Amino acid sequence: MDQYSEKYFAQDHSKTAIANSQNDKNAIQLIDNRPISALQQKLSIIQKKTNSENSKNTLSDERNLQTEENHNPAQLNTETPAVKRNNTIQLARTKQTTRRNTARRDTTKPKIKKTDTYLYNPHREYQEIKLSISKKANAAKFHLENVKPQLEDDEEISLLESYESNVNKIDSKASNILIKIKSLPASKGPLRSQNVARNTLAGELNGYNKYLNILLIEIRNIFPMNVGGFGAKGRAHDIQTDVNPFYAPFGKTLNNHYFQNFTLDGIAPQVNVYKQSAIAPKQKAGPLQILGFSYANSSNPDKLSLQNKVDNSLKAIQTTQDVWFTNTPVGKDRGDGQYKNMANTNAAGYAWLLGLVGNQRWEWLHIRGAGLGGKTDSTNLVAGARDANTHMIPFESNIRHLGTAVKKHSDKYSKLQVIWSVSGQIAKFAYDTIRIQWNLFRNNNTLKAKGDVSFQPLNTNNNISKNEVAKIEDLLSEVRNGLDK
Numbered sequence: 001m002d003q004y005s006e007k008y009f010a011q012d013h014s015k016t017a018i019a020n021s022q023n024d025k026n027a028i029q030l031i032d033n034r035p036i037s038a039l040q041q042k043l044s045i046i047q048k049k050t051n052s053e054n055s056k057n058t059l060s061d062e063r064n065l066q067t068e069e070n071h072n073p074a075q076l077n078t079e080t081p082a083v084k085r086n087n088t089i090q091l092a093r094t095k096q097t098t099r100r101n102t103a104r105r106d107t108t109k110p111k112i113k114k115t116d117t118y119l120y121n122p123h124r125e126y127q128e129i130k131l132s133i134s135k136k137a138n139a140a141k142f143h144l145e146n147v148k149p150q151l152e153d154d155e156e157i158s159l160l161e162s163y164e165s166n167v168n169k170i171d172s173k174a175s176n177i178l179i180k181i182k183s184l185p186a187s188k189g190p191l192r193s194q195n196v197a198r199n200t201l202a203g204e205l206n207g208y209n210k211y212l213n214i215l216l217i218e219i220r221n222i223f224p225m226n227v228g229g230f231g232a233k234g235r236a237h238d239i240q241t242d243v244n245p246f247y248a249p250f251g252k253t254l255n256n257h258y259f260q261n262f263t264l265d266g267i268a269p270q271v272n273v274y275k276q277s278a279i280a281p282k283q284k285a286g287p288l289q290i291l292g293f294s295y296a297n298s299s300n301p302d303k304l305s306l307q308n309k310v311d312n313s314l315k316a317i318q319t320t321q322d323v324w325f326t327n328t329p330v331g332k333d334r335g336d337g338q339y340k341n342m343a344n345t346n347a348a349g350y351a352w353l354l355g356l357v358g359n360q361r362w363e364w365l366h367i368r369g370a371g372l373g374g375k376t377d378s379t380n381l382v383a384g385a386r387d388a389n390t391h392m393i394p395f396e397s398n399i400r401h402l403g404t405a406v407k408k409h410s411d412k413y414s415k416l417q418v419i420w421s422v423s424g425q426i427a428k429f430a431y432d433t434i435r436i437q438w439n440l441f442r443n444n445n446t447l448k449a450k451g452d453v454s455f456q457p458l459n460t461n462n463n464i465s466k467n468e469v470a471k472i473e474d475l476l477s478e479v480r481n482g483l484d485k
Helices: 005-010 014-023 038-054 081-086 099-106 114-120 124-150 154-183 196-222 303-312 347-353 386-408 466-481
Strands: 241-243 262-264 273-275 288-290 293-295 321-325 362-366 381-385 413-427 430-442 447-455
Touching: 124 154, 124 196, 124 386, 154 196, 241 466, 262 466, 273 466, 288 347, 303 347, 321 386, 347 362, 347 381, 362 386, 381 386, 381 430, 386 413, 386 430, 386 447, 386 466
Parallel strands: none
Antiparallel strands: 241 273, 262 447, 288 293, 321 413, 362 381, 413 430, 430 447
């Protein structure tokens, strides 16, 4: 026997025997008889298989005992030769460094939160709200400025000016609130919860900001701007209309009223319009005003006498107006407006004298639009249904674009001729037809494009729909798209 034999046989092997018996069950027992984890048991099995392949001789019991420095007979050696040699088993999981963690560690400057920014600059929050208000106000004013020169009716111009005034007031009040906030004594911490006066002013500022959101949407809906300029869609009716459908829709009838007497380059557009109803419901003719007095529809004055008084106080219509443009048409000042320039008589009152008022809304129609240089007086105004005025808007916008094309492409085009006229006189300021003709000339005096359209201002049997307006604008836009060629 070697030097350890006597010690070995003299020791108590009861606990070691328990460990050896557990080895047969692929388990390892600690000295206090606690079983180790299932993972460690599996690792122990793997180590045993590896050791058995490397060496056919199993390890003796002496290898599992402590050396002379540790004489605990039941302590198992947890470091096997295979683990020491290969070092392939890791029970601990190392935290991997991600790009995100690296980026954060590399950041030298701390990220400043929005609330911190307001602490450094206490008025910045309110300045941002005021800036938002100013941007919306400027957008609204810019939109209204573009629309205004193209309006023909006194009521619409008055409505537009009321929107302008409202927007300006809001912008001014917001500026005054910001000045008041800056004049308040400074306070620490988030400003919204520190000062009652400041909170009240901030609430007003936010209220104006939200109100301008609503107002801007409302302005754009009432005065829409399309490719051709101010859109007639805002004035047109929501009548159920199908334009050029594949088949005639059930319950709708063919109605091409707004596409009659309309040609582009001598060709009539191939358009078929089907409507469920030709007349929009719930229309009001509006007040009847004649020579500064208001009348009810049931009134029974001497209409012929009133009409003669109006007619005799005003100059006659100027027709025909033949105008040449080499640039965008310039609008003409409207003076005192239609009502005053027509002897304090509105179009509905004049139509009532003629027995035409019905359920339609009436307006004084410019034969030559004010935005195209036409006068706002009796030499250029006729009574007409509001829908006839709406019908004219896309064509007037088209003329404006054609005049711009002459200036923009002076190397190709020399001039634009536009002829305005009326025919079929019913009264001094009432005609069956308004006609617009235009001719765009190349530099060699040949025609590049031409158009001809007639309107029926006294027709009360039809109302124009939004779909019809859209189709007219599309047809005119297609012609303009070819101007650069």
